[in-house]
Amino acid sequence: MFLQLNDVGKTFEDKEKGEFEVFSNIDLSIDRKEFVSLLGPSGCGKSTLLSMVAGLEHATSGTIQLEDKQIKQAGPDRGMVFQQPSLFPWLNVRDNVTFPLKSTLSKQEAEKRADHFLKMVHLSRFKKHYTYELSGGMQQRVAIARALAMDPKVLLMDEPFGALDEQTRHILHDELIKIWEETQKTILFVTHSIQEAIKLSDRVIVMGTRPGRIIADFNVDIPRPRKRSDERVIELEDKVMNLLKEEINKVLKEELNNELEYSH
Amino acid sequence: MFLQLNDVGKTFEDKEKGEFEVFSNIDLSIDRKEFVSLLGPSGCGKSTLLSMVAGLEHATSGTIQLEDKQIKQAGPDRGMVFQQPSLFPWLNVRDNVTFPLKSTLSKQEAEKRADHFLKMVHLSRFKKHYTYELSGGMQQRVAIARALAMDPKVLLMDEPFGALDEQTRHILHDELIKIWEETQKTILFVTHSIQEAIKLSDRVIVMGTRPGRIIADFNVDIPRPRKRSDERVIELEDKVMNLLKEEINKVLKEELNNELEYSH
Amino acid sequence: MNLNILIKRILFLVAVVGIWQLIFSAGVLEEIIFPSPLSVWEALYNGFTTGDFLGALGASFRHLFIGLAMAIAFGTVIGVILGKSKQADETAGMYLIAMQSIPSIVWVPLAIMLFGFSEFAVIFVVVLGGTFVMALNVRTAIQSVPPQFIRAARTMGTRGISSFFRVEIPSSVPYFMTGLRLAWAFSWRALMAGELLSNGPGLGYSLAYAQDYARMDQVVAIIVIIGVIGAVVDQFVFSKLEKNVRNRWGLS
Amino acid sequence: MNLNILIKRILFLVAVVGIWQLIFSAGVLEEIIFPSPLSVWEALYNGFTTGDFLGALGASFRHLFIGLAMAIAFGTVIGVILGKSKQADETAGMYLIAMQSIPSIVWVPLAIMLFGFSEFAVIFVVVLGGTFVMALNVRTAIQSVPPQFIRAARTMGTRGISSFFRVEIPSSVPYFMTGLRLAWAFSWRALMAGELLSNGPGLGYSLAYAQDYARMDQVVAIIVIIGVIGAVVDQFVFSKLEKNVRNRWGLS
Amino acid sequence: GSSSTSGSGNSDKDEVTIGYFPNIDHAAGMVAEDKGLYEEALPEGTDVNYQYFPDGSAFMTAIETGEIEGGIVGPGPAMNHFTSGAKINIVAAGATGGTVIMARNGADIESAEDIKGKTFISPRVGCTHDVQFETMMKNEFGITSDRLDGEMKHVTGKPATYSSMFESGKVDVAAVPEPWAAYIEAQGTGEVLFQNDEVAHNVNMPASVFVTSEKLKEKDPGMIQNLVDAHKKATDFVNENPEESKEIAIAQIKEITDQELSQEVVDSSWERMNFTYEVEANEIQMFADSSYELQFLEEKPNLNGLVDTTFIEE
């Protein structure tokens, strides 16, 4: 398998609350060039799982392997795009993209490469701009270009469009699919949005919470571009929604401290 | 008519850019107890229009009338819920809700009233809490309770759920519809989201941009609760989406400085 | 703060005193310019038992409280005027910053010339030390009231003077607290400057006096007292207050 | 800043000088205590033409630059250590705050005792004035590097010392600038305190000297110079720099 | 040391504030306070307060702001302030002599020549002792201070600290007012280099003077007369009862400064002083000229009107 998670578990040591097990016994296999979405309610451990693949967190138990090699720490073979803007404000757009290339390429080569990917995300014009001059959508485009510029084997995306408004999100969806088709990367994509997961991915992994676990794994074999009004899309959305409802209610009840029970 | 906008226009005086006309010649009539959504791309003037109905901005031309009385300034007959949390952090939840009642009701009556509406939004348990202890969704619930507590004739909502995650939004949609049915308020609801507008409202007003204007006015006579998978919903979504596509592209092109044109 | 940290801090202090004693014992410096920890401790002990330090402290706090209270009052009034009136701000705002950047010790000669060696001269310097920084923070406070709050209040029929008291004032509290903390810090510095050059009584005067008579043990003892008071008041009163307020107001 | 505002400010200044002249003309205060605007202007003019003020200014800036440079260097080293090591921070952090809350004027007697009346005593006080506030801000800077940035760098294969120089340092620049501005402000205050009580040369010494010879016109002239320099350096150098950096770093 | 200050300046007849320092050359002030001589001379029911100043400039400022009515101060500050426009009068002398030049033990200073390249200390820049010392050095040995681009480095500090300054080697030479010269000798940290009669302006030039403000002279010359009378009485007492006066001085200094001077120190400093209230205008003028020559004053001073001897002659 290309990316293989075996019996993975994660427990945080919290000074105040003691040990907290986010999930355990997660098994997952992902093929080369697959676009896989991780979907689930808040707190089920999606980000934690992604961080472990990135090598930013260590698994408490189990193994994670990329091309049969154990993942031990973060490295440029796995590019990551975060929800919060993580561009460096002291660098201009192009220097942000060449940041990971400094150690391996000459300045000229790095810039050529950066320009290539900036063109891919339609930001050639903004090479010399600084972060604060860009809208949120443009910043995420740069972050995608930066991750791609390292030529990683896997692209990890943690709710990359979560902070954007709906219209911008739609546009970036289309761009991301185009880039994915062009670069043939494997993508592991975390999202809250059922719609987004179904629109984009080959596979939707649905996670549940308390404890975190995988509750379903759907193959989405609907040809792209997928229309919201497509019957197969709607059917799948409904399926996932029903699966998640119970999970969402768990979270909600906790938030309202069981008030719903007696006020209804 | 209950709420009547006649030939309304708004021009901002900007010191740097000179005059900027957001829109002109807006005509709109809204019935008592109607739930109307305003939908449109960023910058088309939705918030401006809502603020004018609230009395927070003055119309440069035209008239706005509520029950045949000209709207001159803000007043408690129009309650407003903003996108950004606008609860007062120095007051606890209940005192936030009684804030507008201080001048008209005794303390006891005000609190009784506040408790009633806090119960309606399922937050009785959180009366004594302060804003920083609440999640975004809970804060918006309090804001709704606060607006309702004034017993306004119209409830104005400016992307009230824009900053929340999808799951929380779904839950609040259901709550809002319930409240609307219970209280029989007229609601003017601004949103970016086609789905949200169609799910909630009796009428969807679609606005275009540059210049801001009303480009369509759909009646949604689909019985509630509306399901995403309902054919009529999908059909309407498609219609609105097509209408808006052109408008969205206008905004997008401006952002990318026409780059799309030559990179494609 | 848990026990572990407390122990570390105490050990650090012990180490510092130990090094001090070592340097003293090495005898490279004359005792008259480099007192031993023990003699400083004795100076502290004697100063407190004879009541000298307590008297000086009392006088210092009297100056400080009167001066700080006036600084807060004046600063608030000036700050509110500049915060509410763009005209006033554009006209006088810059001079406020200029006044704030004059070290308060510089006012002492002027204060003495104008008011003589009375305690009022010291209080005058304390007032000047705190007023401008307070005014600058109150101005910022008023200007930083989120327009969102004012708009929300207007939709609830609250405007004008009522909005000022029910929305703008409470919303300004965190900046006001910052102003208080800084006014205290600058007034405290000004107090020492004023007293050091004045004719007593007060902690600063005691310090100058100890120096005049080459009592290094007393000099160090008074510096220790000043450091402890400064740190304690800053940490346990103003910073704590400010932090709690900012937390409640959702600002941190 | 447009012309309109400039005019308002000048008018305000004219009004203040006018009131000053009026009070002077009323003759309620002796000239030796309350000089006229004209005599202050003459003192300024004479001070600059005879070169006295320029000499004093030169000496003051020499003390300030040496002291500030050392304060920045020490402060940065201490700040980085406390920012990177939780152990060190828990142990010594509190004492840093205590040191910072000791008014720098208080160090002057100690400095004179330890170093005599050399310029080094003044520089010592300036260094103490700036070091702690610099260290506190550098500590905050290091602790405030968004973990997001460090994580992002790690996913790009940048960690350890390379991450420190390529990510943590540049990310800290805004707080570092704040540290610089505050270090300047406190060093400037410390400089005046040190010079006023020391043996010259320097602006603070000139002030003390003018006071000894009851030259109120010179006293006021020197206060004006100090205010102008303080305001100009603060506004046109440090605040501006800090604002630009914060803006670029997307922090305001 | 604590004192009851009168707060703000008052010309209220029922209250008078006298200023002086706890120095030997201000012994007349201490005796007058101890014996209640001012109270005696002033009209019945007048409250007399005393204020002790850290230095002459502070004293002069207090006179100018009306905070004190009069008191004993060095002639240096009085003259400096007068030339800057302060409206004050010297109405009597306090004492003459009392300035001694001390050299640090181990500084290898045997003669004036050895002072070249060394550091000397005096209470203030341009104070009485400074002018006396620098005038002597300039006129007799041609050595000037760094202020005049000369070879001596000049620093200032409170006399009480000179002994420790010597001990730590911070300074080499000191122009010291009594009793601190005797104190240094007793401590063994320094020795006399020039006796009090060797320094300039030391015989008839007062080491301390009694100063009042011009305003008071215009408004209430009678009060000045009363004060001067009391001062004369105190000076006579000092000359007639040296031992009791010494006791008073020791007690007062202890009370005000917390420093206990030994009998031996006071005895030897007494030797170097002469307590008199007689003052001559031209002595002061000569002193001022020296001060001008040393460039402490910007213009050639004209001290006409500073000294007013009418009250002592009365």
Ligand SMILES: Nc1ncnc2c1ncn2[C@@H]1O[C@H](COP(=O)(O)OP(=O)(O)OP(=O)(O)O)[C@@H](O)[C@H]1O
């Ligand atoms: N460093 C940490 N220490 C302790 N607990 C943590 C830590 N990081 C995450 N957690 C906890 O682990 C759980 C999973 O967090 P995670 O961020 O992976 O959830 P998520 O699925 O990404 O949620 P969201 O959709 O809100 O981003 C949460 O309960 C969280 O509080």
Ligand SMILES: Nc1ncnc2c1ncn2[C@@H]1O[C@H](COP(=O)(O)OP(=O)(O)OP(=O)(O)O)[C@@H](O)[C@H]1O
């Ligand atoms: N106070 C103002 N001064 C100048 N221009 C303004 C002002 N307020 C709004 N505008 C401009 O008016 C236009 C409409 O703004 P408005 O906030 O109403 O848009 P909107 O439709 O609510 O957008 P969004 O969906 O982003 O909230 C925008 O171009 C905006 O820049």
Ligand SMILES: [Mg+2]
């Ligand atoms: Mg997450």
Ligand SMILES: [Mg+2]
């Ligand atoms: Mg809007």
